[in-house]
Amino acid sequence: MKRLDLIFSERELDAIINTLEKANVPGYTVMKHATGRGPERVVTEDMEFTGLGSNAHVIVFCEQELIDQMRANIKSDLSYYGGVAYISEATPL
Amino acid sequence: MKRLDLIFSERELDAIINTLEKANVPGYTVMKHATGRGPERVVTEDMEFTGLGSNAHVIVFCEQELIDQMRANIKSDLSYYGGVAYISEATPL
Amino acid sequence: MKRLDLIFSERELDAIINTLEKANVPGYTVMKHATGRGPERVVTEDMEFTGLGSNAHVIVFCEQELIDQMRANIKSDLSYYGGVAYISEATPL
Amino acid sequence: MEINPILQNVLAPPVLFFLIGAISIFFKSDLEIPAPLPKLFSLYLLLAIGFKGGIEIQKSGFTDQVLPTLGAAILMSLIIPLIGFLILRYKFDVFNSAAIAAAYGSISAVTFISAESFLEGQSIDFDGFMVGALALMESPAIIVGLLLVKFAAPKNRPNSRKMHLSSILHESLLNGSVYLLLSSLIIGFLTAFSNPSAISKMEPFTGQLFYGAECFFLLDMGIVAAQRLPSLKNAGSFLILFAVFMPLFNSLIGVFVARFLSLGPGNALLFVVLCASASYLAVPAAMRMTVPEARSSYYISTTLGLTFPFNIVLGIPIYMTLVNKIIPLPPM
């Protein structure tokens, strides 16, 4: 099994979840109110009430095939709007 | 060292922490207010104020033996109440 | 690529981010309001409003070299103030 | 004549705010009231309604009507889940039937508050002790629900460690919202008794602010209710019908009990609303812990997505009409 970590602006959350649901991932977890800095932007907590909002951190445990299937869509979302995606190994308990 | 990720309803947090403490884990981190979807349930932020609450994401860095020791208890909690548990490799800095 | 997980009191957040910025990491993500227990301290949600605050969980995706470069600084911060740091493997999507 | 009270109800600020919350979801607006702000308003409303109720009870004393009404309230919260269970068993297993039935036997404090605002808008009197009925009706249905599971499904359960009587009582009586409502009631009572000067110091917080905070919370409830609707579709038409007809049915029983108790129109409406409303705070919390076999989306979507909006928008004026038809005006 793999673990996919996605971090991006919460404003794109619906689009990303759409992508996940279309690929029929077994599940996902969303943690909002993340802040941070990337190559393009600084996201701070004090700005959360404005129209910019903060980041969402999405974790998906799923098989490699599903990731391959979603790769293009996720990459297009993230390249357009910003954000990062990393894969690592994970074993079910 | 291993990294154990547990995601489940915050209503079961006390039970899970009990299990962790009994196994004498060196420490753990809890992040509440996680939402998501699993095979059984959708957990959304707007429902947090109701009796259902949201999810907790618990991270434990510990040795494999401890995980083996806790496996049965955690699995029983998660199978009864729902939730996921994944192990991955981690090296102390 | 590596994934670096740092968990420590939010009161030290500025110091840690300073260390990260000095090393020119490509980015980082901060999740506040984490609670937990370590070898030294219990951090609970109900104490967040007091002067102690809660923990921050910082994730950095970066190359091993950067980690080596920051190791001494991070370790010194964490040993003085408490907290944990773990490295794992991560592959960009 | 029957449309008039509905329209009047719909044009009151709390209902209007509820509606714009719901509409924001249909129009996919990104209006959002992030957690834990809804919890703040939910805690506030429970504290304020309990405190004010306690004061009223102390002031009015235990009149002839109080004990019979409270007794009838508890009785209703024991009977309604039994009826609901029998109906639901046509389609659902024991676990789901018991959990949903318990939700309908218990109450929704915000529906009760909305009914009070409706009565104030119509200048109809009601008594503070009805808050006592509210507080007493939260828990019994949980106990009935858990006992139904315990006895109707003893062998199906792989793991029944949580079903000792003590944990049933714990879940039903020490649930956060039950506890806050009950203890605020007691504090209100004690304050009116021993410290009446403190009442006016609390009044701006628990009294004057109440109506506005109710509106703000209903704005959020509109959002929440509308977000439940899609998952109702999956629940099937049986459950959708149940979510509308069960309150109507319960209101009918309620209005005849209210007539039997000779309640005035205000108290009668509140009694009916307690019977007709369903819980989304205490019951789901208890069921999630003790009956994990039940699908939470069933009991949450029906209570929050359909029964709550139905009661807030249409139910209350309908029940008022019912009360006016069936209960003779009190002499005088």
Add this chain to the structure above:
Amino acid sequence: MEINPILQNVLAPPVLFFLIGAISIFFKSDLEIPAPLPKLFSLYLLLAIGFKGGIEIQKSGFTDQVLPTLGAAILMSLIIPLIGFLILRYKFDVFNSAAIAAAYGSISAVTFISAESFLEGQSIDFDGFMVGALALMESPAIIVGLLLVKFAAPKNRPNSRKMHLSSILHESLLNGSVYLLLSSLIIGFLTAFSNPSAISKMEPFTGQLFYGAECFFLLDMGIVAAQRLPSLKNAGSFLILFAVFMPLFNSLIGVFVARFLSLGPGNALLFVVLCASASYLAVPAAMRMTVPEARSSYYISTTLGLTFPFNIVLGIPIYMTLVNKIIPLPPM
């Protein structure tokens, strides 16, 4: 005579709280108002100002001045972004120019609120329908900004899936803050019309609490504004000058339009402040989604870090002086 109104403005509690918020950052105090508390106050202020505005509009009715003023307001929010765009194009690409220009064409509700408080402090009358102008000026600038991107940069864009007219309208009209303000306005109007007794029940929440909540929110805004300042340095001196001179320029146009409309001094100040203020709620939300090529730090740092503080502290009294100089006192 020109320093006096500025000093008077600076010594009012809302501005003082804004200043201590900002100063706390310069002194590196760890004073913090954690999320989502600022959102609570932001939602509250929009709800309250909309509700009160709706009541006022219903009460005063549509006088002769209302329609021309609202029309002029919309016109200003269409013209200002065009002017801004032309100026910004000297230094910035189409995406950034359009996004920043849209922000300055739209409005800041808190600046408007501060101007109302300023007028109340000076006992100068103003009309409730100006809240209508506030509500109507939020969206059009977004549409202009998105159309500018659509037509000025059609080929540069790798991916323009979000730029259908329907999504432009969606982003501009159904943004959370636009939606809440507008629908609260409608609720206020309907309430004053059909349910006037509810007005006094809302008053403690939307009325009496308002000034204090405004102070609390401005404390946070001071923190936020001061935290934006460092990133302004990176933005370059052109943008810094723009952030101060554009509001002054817009206020000049505004004051002549106000004179043309024969607005009284109170309404005139509010009209000028709407022209001079820039958006940090609706516009950034829309631009982040539809023009991701623009750097959000540009349009947020200028509006929040410079234009907002400038308007709150110096702008409002300056505009008042301008209004008093350029607009003749109404006969009577």
Add this chain to the structure above:
Amino acid sequence: MEINPILQNVLAPPVLFFLIGAISIFFKSDLEIPAPLPKLFSLYLLLAIGFKGGIEIQKSGFTDQVLPTLGAAILMSLIIPLIGFLILRYKFDVFNSAAIAAAYGSISAVTFISAESFLEGQSIDFDGFMVGALALMESPAIIVGLLLVKFAAPKNRPNSRKMHLSSILHESLLNGSVYLLLSSLIIGFLTAFSNPSAISKMEPFTGQLFYGAECFFLLDMGIVAAQRLPSLKNAGSFLILFAVFMPLFNSLIGVFVARFLSLGPGNALLFVVLCASASYLAVPAAMRMTVPEARSSYYISTTLGLTFPFNIVLGIPIYMTLVNKIIPLPPM
């Protein structure tokens, strides 16, 4: 005669809400006030008490009593940590002794607020300038604590980069809660001076709402205090005794100083309460950063888990009795 004031105190809403918060933990209710709601109330109370205090100080002016009282307050916050340090050194190392001692030298604003509510309940007058004493007593104990560490433990420390005088002053004077209280005080003063009409506009927020918000916050404080109790057990009986007897001891010194200053009974009680209370906001924040060697659970569990509840429930009426016994009624 000595039980009476205690019972009266316990039956006031703020103390009752504190108690039901604490009881909810003993009964394992899931009542919870999630972060950051407690922070909201904590910030609000500091802002409101500072603002009102500033107004009172401006109104009453600097009478003869003001300067001596403020001077004595600062003196107390310098001496108490020294005494505490000497006592604590019997059992603890320099780091822990200094950190705990600093907490007891500083103050708890909520204990002060509770004492004010107690006085109002008993219709006993007190002066606004006592808020000045509150504000001035927050920081000095931090400085003493840090200097104790600096001089008593110079060689033990592997890493003392944070112990420059500048950073000591920074931690003590620019801590968020110190800063908010002090600057709200100044704003209140300036407002009463230059903008008195704004006072009544703030009154619903800072005045009328205060008592209810205090109750809500004390509900949370009850939860927090009761959750600290288990970790007190680990702290050992020495620290438990310290947490009860140190406030009593400090109150004794305080009451004689108050007598020496010829304070009236209201001011005297507030002075004594300031001496007897211990900090859980400013001091822990400063100690966590500058003396990480000290165990935070020691200074937090004692102040929050024992000293705070003791003062709120029993201490205040005991101190009142003490004041009445030791301070002669003022002539007139």
